[in-house]
Amino acid sequence: MEILSVFLTPENIQYMLKGALMSVVVAVCSLFFGTILGVLGAAAKMSRNKFIKMLGGVYVQIIRGTPMMLQILFFYLGGPVIWKFLFGRVFTPNPFVVGIIAISINSGAYSTELIRSAIQSIDKGQWEASKALGLTYKQMMKLVILPQSFKRILPPFISEFITLIKDSSLLSSIGAVELLTSAKVLGANYYNYIVPLCMASVVYLVMTMTISYFANKLERRLAESD
């Protein structure tokens, strides 16, 4: 018990919660930008233009087919090189900004597939009825297909959010001080990693379980109107 009291000082707890907050910020920003990329990606993959369709496919294939860790390192280590090549100036990347960019692009590929499959899972009869009533493609999407897809997208999007909370820990490898980095720093300070890593686990669990709890509630409410 003595060892716990060493760790559980107000400063240490505050330090860790600060890290947790940064993890949430990374996850929320990545979900937001990832969703925008996902909408664009899904639109591209369903496009009648073969070239645009191919671009969407290549994006999803490359991102889903390579490790996220590699993508983060690519942007962090490779980004400045490309920047220098393009603009001739050196800059030191902020690990948070680079991290959010990399995770957003990664999440966008998964969202692309979530959105596309939800839209295409809507019964063929809905598309036909919309057409038969004379709706244009845009009207059909806006008034009939998307409102129905939204319900189906919501649950997998929430689990995507949970995944992002956990994936944000990968940014510890490029020096962003989020929850896992905080735990590692505390561990190094006291020559004891077990306690801070357990503390970080508890914080991760509290965050993910809270999201799951609200997700379940929401899902049940959505199911009611079916």
Next chain:
Amino acid sequence: MTNEIIKVDGVTKIFKHVKAVDNVSLSIKKGDIVSIIGPSGSGKSTLIRCINGLEIPDSGEIYIDGEKVDFGNDKNLEQMRLKIGFVFQHFNLFPHLTVLENLTLAPINVLGKSEEDAKALAETLLNRVGLLDKKDSYPAQLSGGQKQRVAIARCLCMQPEVFLFDEPTSALDPEMIGEVLDVMQELASEGTTMIIVTHEMGFAKKVSSRVVFMDKGEIVEQGSATDIFDHPQSARLQEFLSKVLRS
């Protein structure tokens, strides 16, 4: 010729090497009530789906009100579809909208009607199909027969010139078929132009001004209800009728 509302001219539709509709021509005049009968897979549904562009014919032309349908042109298809109401076997109501919203969606967004006008018309028509009390319900809360009556009212709201019915009672429990046929009978008695793909032989015989018998993608025989049901000429029609009328 001026009162010809639909002309199907040599239409062929092929699905994976099978000719679902094989060089079919058909002329529908205003006020006609044409029933299309025939065995399953004879191309009846495919034919009427071609008429409003849900299927694109592989060859042949379709004329609506004398105008040739340009299947490659979305704008033209949308225009043509305004003249045609389509009732599906599986109703295809919009599950996320109430009954009233199902009826007003297209009049407001496609015809540009005001919300009050669209609502007023929708309520009148719901009343006509006997479902005004269900206007705030969602489709999931309705029986099959009620859903199909709502679907018919939804078409009526667009005030089309011709109605296409694609097996409107085939997905219904037997005790609900009557209420849907009653609504259709009423439409028929008002002089509505209708093309009905159906397996309800008794109904076809009662309301049709003309009956078309299709088999293997072709029109084998057509004529008045009496011609077709009481004096079938072709062996194929005789065989078909002996099978369906026995039950």
